[in-house]
Amino acid sequence: MKNKLKILIGFCILSIYFFSCNEQSKNGILVKSVAEYNDAVSNAEPGDIIKLANGVWKDAELVFEGKGTEENPIKLTVEEKGKVTLEGASNLQIAGDHLIVEGLVFKNGFTPTNAVISLRKNKDEMANNCRLTECVIDNYNNPERQVQDYWITIYGKNNRIDHNHISGKKNLGVTMIVGLDTKDSRENNHIIEHNYFGLRPTYGNNGGETLRIGTSHHALENSNTLVASNYFDRCNGEHEIISNKSCQNTFKYNTFFECTGTLTMRHGNETMVDGNVFIGNGKPSTGGVRVINEKQTVINNYHFGLTGYRFRGAFVMMNGVPNSPPNRYVPVIDSKVNNNTFINCDHIQLCAGADAERSQPPATSEISENIFYHETKSNLFTVYDDISGIKFENNITSKNIETGITKGFVKSEFELVKNEQGFLVPVSDKFKVEISPNIATKENTGVDWYSKNDETVALNSGETLKVEPGINTLFDVTKNSKPGDILELESGGEYLLTKTAKIIHPLTFKTSGSEKATILFERMMAFEIQNGGSLSLDNIIFDGAKSPDYAGNSVISTSKNSMIENYKLFIDNCEFKDLIVNHSFDVLRVAKGTFADTISIQNSRFKNITGHIAALDKETDDIGAYNVEYLIMKNNTFSDIQGAALRLYRGGTDESTFGPFLEMDHNVADNVGQGKRNKYDASVSLYGVQEIGIKNNIFKDSKALNMHLVVGEPIVQISNNNFYNSQGLTVTGDQKYTVENQWSLNPNFMNTDTYELNADSPLKGKGTDGSDLGAISN
Numbered sequence: 001m002k003n004k005l006k007i008l009i010g011f012c013i014l015s016i017y018f019f020s021c022n023e024q025s026k027n028g029i030l031v032k033s034v035a036e037y038n039d040a041v042s043n044a045e046p047g048d049i050i051k052l053a054n055g056v057w058k059d060a061e062l063v064f065e066g067k068g069t070e071e072n073p074i075k076l077t078v079e080e081k082g083k084v085t086l087e088g089a090s091n092l093q094i095a096g097d098h099l100i101v102e103g104l105v106f107k108n109g110f111t112p113t114n115a116v117i118s119l120r121k122n123k124d125e126m127a128n129n130c131r132l133t134e135c136v137i138d139n140y141n142n143p144e145r146q147v148q149d150y151w152i153t154i155y156g157k158n159n160r161i162d163h164n165h166i167s168g169k170k171n172l173g174v175t176m177i178v179g180l181d182t183k184d185s186r187e188n189n190h191i192i193e194h195n196y197f198g199l200r201p202t203y204g205n206n207g208g209e210t211l212r213i214g215t216s217h218h219a220l221e222n223s224n225t226l227v228a229s230n231y232f233d234r235c236n237g238e239h240e241i242i243s244n245k246s247c248q249n250t251f252k253y254n255t256f257f258e259c260t261g262t263l264t265m266r267h268g269n270e271t272m273v274d275g276n277v278f279i280g281n282g283k284p285s286t287g288g289v290r291v292i293n294e295k296q297t298v299i300n301n302y303h304f305g306l307t308g309y310r311f312r313g314a315f316v317m318m319n320g321v322p323n324s325p326p327n328r329y330v331p332v333i334d335s336k337v338n339n340n341t342f343i344n345c346d347h348i349q350l351c352a353g354a355d356a357e358r359s360q361p362p363a364t365s366e367i368s369e370n371i372f373y374h375e376t377k378s379n380l381f382t383v384y385d386d387i388s389g390i391k392f393e394n395n396i397t398s399k400n401i402e403t404g405i406t407k408g409f410v411k412s413e414f415e416l417v418k419n420e421q422g423f424l425v426p427v428s429d430k431f432k433v434e435i436s437p438n439i440a441t442k443e444n445t446g447v448d449w450y451s452k453n454d455e456t457v458a459l460n461s462g463e464t465l466k467v468e469p470g471i472n473t474l475f476d477v478t479k480n481s482k483p484g485d486i487l488e489l490e491s492g493g494e495y496l497l498t499k500t501a502k503i504i505h506p507l508t509f510k511t512s513g514s515e516k517a518t519i520l521f522e523r524m525m526a527f528e529i530q531n532g533g534s535l536s537l538d539n540i541i542f543d544g545a546k547s548p549d550y551a552g553n554s555v556i557s558t559s560k561n562s563m564i565e566n567y568k569l570f571i572d573n574c575e576f577k578d579l580i581v582n583h584s585f586d587v588l589r590v591a592k593g594t595f596a597d598t599i600s601i602q603n604s605r606f607k608n609i610t611g612h613i614a615a616l617d618k619e620t621d622d623i624g625a626y627n628v629e630y631l632i633m634k635n636n637t638f639s640d641i642q643g644a645a646l647r648l649y650r651g652g653t654d655e656s657t658f659g660p661f662l663e664m665d666h667n668v669a670d671n672v673g674q675g676k677r678n679k680y681d682a683s684v685s686l687y688g689v690q691e692i693g694i695k696n697n698i699f700k701d702s703k704a705l706n707m708h709l710v711v712g713e714p715i716v717q718i719s720n721n722n723f724y725n726s727q728g729l730t731v732t733g734d735q736k737y738t739v740e741n742q743w744s745l746n747p748n749f750m751n752t753d754t755y756e757l758n759a760d761s762p763l764k765g766k767g768t769d770g771s772d773l774g775a776i777s778n
Contacts, residue, residue, distance in 0.1 A: 068098030126156035139168035167198025196446025208237025214246030219267035314345035351385035469493035562593030612643035624654030642675025673703030709733035
């Protein structure tokens with residue numbers, strides 16, 4: 001009897017255990033720590049589901065490995081989507097077969113290794129037949145801007161990366177790569193589809209691609225990767241949004257929204273680019289497709305409002321290097337560009353990059369049955385070399401376009417109509433433009449449980465906070481402000497800072513009345529722009545009378561530490577005077593590892609300063625890096641400046657970025673750059689700047705305007721400038737530039753306060769815009 005009872009009890013225990021296991025397998029194994037997770041993974045069988053418990057998993061380095069089957073994969077997911085985050089120093093490695101990862105969110109930290117998610121454990125243990133879906137990587141950045149890492153690295157074969165949200169990469173490194181460094185990762189048949197690639201700000205250096213397939217080392221290997229129906233939203237890291245560096249890849253039905261760059265066939269042959277949409281909306285530097293190498297096919301793509309030029313054109317076909325090694329520029333051969341549509345796109349570039357090295361034009365290629373329309377521009381096409389190796393056939397243009405190409409283009413009447421998808425397409429009884437229903441949209445990509453709203457707070461978008469004059473009242477209000485706030489100073493008021501005001505978010509400082517408020521400061525700087533900060537200054541006087549007698553003072557400085565966030569600086573209608581307590585008192589001083597989208601200095605006066613106005617020259621590794629993308633100096637006066645009004649530097653020969661962009665217009669430089677400690681020996685020193693527009697300026701009793709021109713055919717326009725008793729313009733380097741109307745006339749100023757010209761000045765009406773040279777009174 002006792003034995004029967006023991007048997008019965010045992011049977012009941014086994015039954016309970018068996019039932020429990022089935023329930024556990026059916027509903028998933030819920031784990032609440034890394035130790036529990038590791039135990040679950042080590043015991044996982046085909047069909048098992050491992051769930052991370054709700055909450056924050058901090059410093060969690062997870063390895064998900066196992067052997068599932070096609071019918072019964074092993075799955076890693078979360079208890080509730082959107083309620084599990086991996087933060088701090090967390091990452092994930094996937095290795096094995098038939099594994100699914102779903103619902104993970106990486107934020108508030110950065111990977112401790114070279115990848116956030118890697119589809120391999122090491123070179124011998126990779127992921128095959130696996131899926132990464134509905135995962136999020138959001139602003140998961142190393143705080144050191146120039147430390148490289150990747151967010152998703154794909155190895156092995158037959159993996160699917162779909163419906164993920166990947167947004168906000170700001171440090172060095174490609175967002176997503178397909179690696180071919182082992183034989184088992186080639187001819188991989190990966191599918192990358194329906195992912196949302198969110199904002200990637202301009203990086204200001206090489207290494208800011210959003211997607212790269214292969215490397216130059218494996219350029220002739222077949223990857224066979226399909227990239228389909230992904231949405232690229234303002235991916236602006238560098239001019240290669242996608243860098244194709246292997247063979248036999250396909251890009252279909254992707255949307256590129258306001259991206260400042262191109263889908264680039266950098267290396268590798270037999271690429272298919274079919275049915276993609278490129279929307280520029282007139283934004284600067286937006287581009288389409290760039291063709292290099294052999295047997296490339298570009299068909300059925302739609303382009304709208306793209307403004308980029310040179311390597312960022314709406315369409316670019318490059319010149320190549322004769323007998324080129326794979327890592328340079330293989331000539332375009334046997335390539336086809338058919339049935340594409342270009343609406344209001346500014347630049348079609350043929351034989352781009354032609355120079356002494358890239359001397360071989362495209363051959364045995366064709367551009368046919370494409371449609372080109374522009375509302376206002378007629379000269380879309382730029383031809384840099386011999387195009388006899390390109391066959392042009394049955395292309396259609398609007399009536400106003402002049403291609404300069406003798407055959408293969410027909411002018412036609414047609415109207416533009418918005419189709420049901422919202423695209424403006426040409427309509428005619430002779431042709432029909434169709435955009436695939438499979439095209440990516442913001443709504444059908446990424447995940448539906450995670451917001452795609454990654455808009456930053458704009459300057460002047462917050463509340464107006466009145467600041468009483470006094471000691472540190474400005475510091476106190478700054479410290480308690482919110483992003484976008486406007487700090488309103490009292491007309492004629494005096495403000496003393498005994499502490500540096502830290503700018504940690506976008507803030508505006510402005511005087512409310514007609515009489516400028518005055519800011520004095522007793523520290524080495526008045527304002528320090530820190531990570532996440534941007535600054536706007538309007539109608540304010542900055543006086544150096546109270547500043548300490550130290551070398552290295554500045555009115556505005558960036559953080560000395562690397563800043564992962566790009567910043568903006570606007571100075572308008574301000575006065576900076578008597579910054580003289582030492583030999584190097586600058587207005588703006590920046591640090592290495594910081595980057596400004598825009599610095600705008602307008603309608604302002606700078607007088608009696610021992611340092612520089614803006615020394616933007618801290619990226620001196622000569623790798624193509626620089627400190628600011630757009631710099632505007634307009635309608636300012638600079639007088640008795642011992643240093644330079646501007647030093648702007650971009651060294652190296654890398655062609656992956658096209659900045660900085662400089663506009664200097666209607667300024668006066670009077671006795672600028674003459675200080676003995678001015679190491680630049682110039683009033684303005686430009687090195688490697690890629691787009692230069694200097695016009696309508698007056699230089700009097702000043703050092704030279706120096707330019708050193710290198711890399712990538714910089715666009716240089718020097719027009720209607722006057723150098724009186726000054727060293728004038730000096731240019732070095734081997735690039736072309738244009739100078740028009742350079743004078744050396746006595747400007748005959750009415751006074752040296754406003755620098756208004758006397759009625760009999762020879763510079764009256766000499767501006768390119770018909771106005772006077774120099775500063776113009778508001």
